[in-house]
Amino acid sequence: MKSLSLGDKIFTVFNYTLMAAITLCILYPLYFIVVASFSDPNIVNRGGILFLPERLYTEGYAKIFDYKPLWTGYLNSIIYTLCGTLVNLVFTLTGAYALSRKDLVGRKPIMLLFIFTMFFSGGLIPSYLLINKLGIMDTMWALILPAAASVWNIIITRTFFQSTIPDELLEAAVMDGCSDFKFFLSIVLPLSKVIVAVMALFYGIGHWNSFFEPLIYITSDDKFPLQVILRNLLITNEVGNEMLSDAMSMAERQRIAEQLKYGVIVASCLPLLTVYPFLQKYFTQGVMIGSIKG
C-alpha cells in the first residue's frame, strides 16, 4: 500500500476522532441510565457524570418489582407482541409470495391497490369510527387487525422472494405435481428464514413500542400495554404518588421518584437490550433487502 499523503493522514485522524465522539454521544446516555438506576438518588440527582454505580442502591428496583401495573403492562405487551407478530407474518408472507409470482393474473393492479395506501390514507377519525363499528374497541384485536400488514414490508418480502427463489425451482416442482400451497409451505418458507426473521423483528419491535394505538383504542386499565403504563409513570409523573409510601416527606418522595425513572426505563428496555446484540445483523439485512428496490 502506498504511504498516505499528509492531507489524508489528517483526514484519517479527524475521521476516527469524530466517529469515536459520535459513538460516545450515543452510548453514554444509555449507559448512564443503567448506572443511575443502581446508584444512590442523592448522587444521581446532583447530576454529575457517572462511570460506575456509586453507593450501590437497589431499593429502587425493589419498589419497581412491587408495582403491579407495570407487570400487568409487561404481560399485556408480551401477549400483544406475540399474537400481533404472528398475524403480521401470516398476512405478509402469504400476500408477498402471491404477488411475487409472475403468473399471477392481475398482479399489476393489485400492487397499485396496495401501493396507493402508502401515500394516501383515510386518516385518524374514519379509522377510529371503523374500529368502533367493528366492535373490537378495548380488545387486543383493535391493536392487531388494523396493523395486520404493512405494504412496505410486503414489498420488501416480495422482492426477497423474487430474488432468492429461482423460477427453475417452481418449474421443477410443478412438473412433479406440487401444488402452490405445498410449494409455498415446504420449499419457499424453509428457504426464506432470513426474511422471516427480519420481518418478525421489525413487526415485533413495532408492537412492543406502539403507544398511540393503545392510547386511543384501549380503555381498561388492566389491558394497557407497557408503553401506556410507562407514559403514565415517566411523563405524567404518577410515580411519586403510586409507588411510594405516604410516610415519606414530599421532598423525599420527589427525590426518589426521579431516581425510580431510571430503573423503570431499564426494566422496560431489558428484553430489547438482551436480544439486540444477537439480532442486530438481521436488522441490517432487512434494510439492505429493502434498499435493492429502494
Added chain:
Amino acid sequence: MHSNGMLANMRRRWQLYVLLLPSVLYILLFHYVPMYGIIIAFKDFKSSMGIIGSPWVGMKHFEAFFDSFVFEQIVTNTVKLSAFSLLIGFPIPILFALLLNQIRNRLAQRFVQTVTYAPYFISTVVLVSMLNVFLAPSTGIINNFITLFGGEAVNFMAREEWFRTVYISSGIWQTMGFSAIIYLAALSGVNPELHEAATVDGAMKLRRIWNVDLPSILPTITILFILGIGSIMSVGWEKAFLMQQGMNLPVSEIISTYVYKVGLLNAQYSFATAIGLFNSVINFTLLIFTNYASRKMSGNSLW
C-alpha cells in the same frame, strides 16, 4: 393474454389467490373503507345516523378550519417542525455514512454501526422520558453542566423556544445510524477500481468522497428525499404529543395532535376529518410534485 386463457390460468392458480386473499381483504377493510369514511368531512356526522344518513354540509368544516384562529398556528408549526427536521436531519446520515465508509478497520466500523443504530429501537415514550430526565432543570446532567460553568439552568422541555431544537436533535440522535444503513449499503456497491484510478491520479480522500462516493449514492439520496418531502406534513404524532407541555403548546401543537384532540377528545368527528383530509391532500400533492420535479431534473423518481 386471451381472456379464456386468463380464466383457465386463474383456475389453475386458485391457490395463489387464496394466499393473496388475507392481505387484499386487510387492505380493503382497513385502508379503503376509512378512505370512504372521508366523506364525513363534507357531512355533519352523527353516530346515530351513520355515515350515509348524516346530512351533507358541503365545505362548512373546511371553511370553519380556515377561518379558525388555530389554522395558521398549527399549519405553520407542522411545516416548520418537519421542514427543519428534513433540512437538518436528512444530510447528516449521508455525511455520517460517507465518513464511516472511510473507516477501513472492519471491527471498528461494525462497532460504530451497531452502537449508532441501537437508539432506533427505543420507544418514543422511553426517548421522551430520557429527554425529561437529562434535561430536567435542577437534577438533569445537562443543566448541571451549565450551572457548573456559571450559566443559568434552562427548563428545556417546557420552554417554547427550545421545543424544535430538542425535537430535532433527539431525532438525529435516535435515527442517524439507522438511516445511514441504506447509504452504507449503496456505498458498498461502489466499484473499487474507480477509487484506485482516482488514487493513481493523486486524488485525496476528501476529493474521492466528493467525486466517486457521493455521485454513486445520488439515486438513493434522491428517492429518499422525495419520500421525505412527501411526508413533510405528517410528522411523527407520538413524539410531539409526548413532548407537549402547557407552556410549549404555541409551537408544539401540530396538525396531527390537534386532530386527535378535537376529533377524539372533543368528538368533533367531521371537523377533525376535514382537517385530516386537508393534511393528506397536501402531502399527496407535495409527493407528486417532488417526484415530477426530480424526474425532470435528475431522471430519478419513484414512478
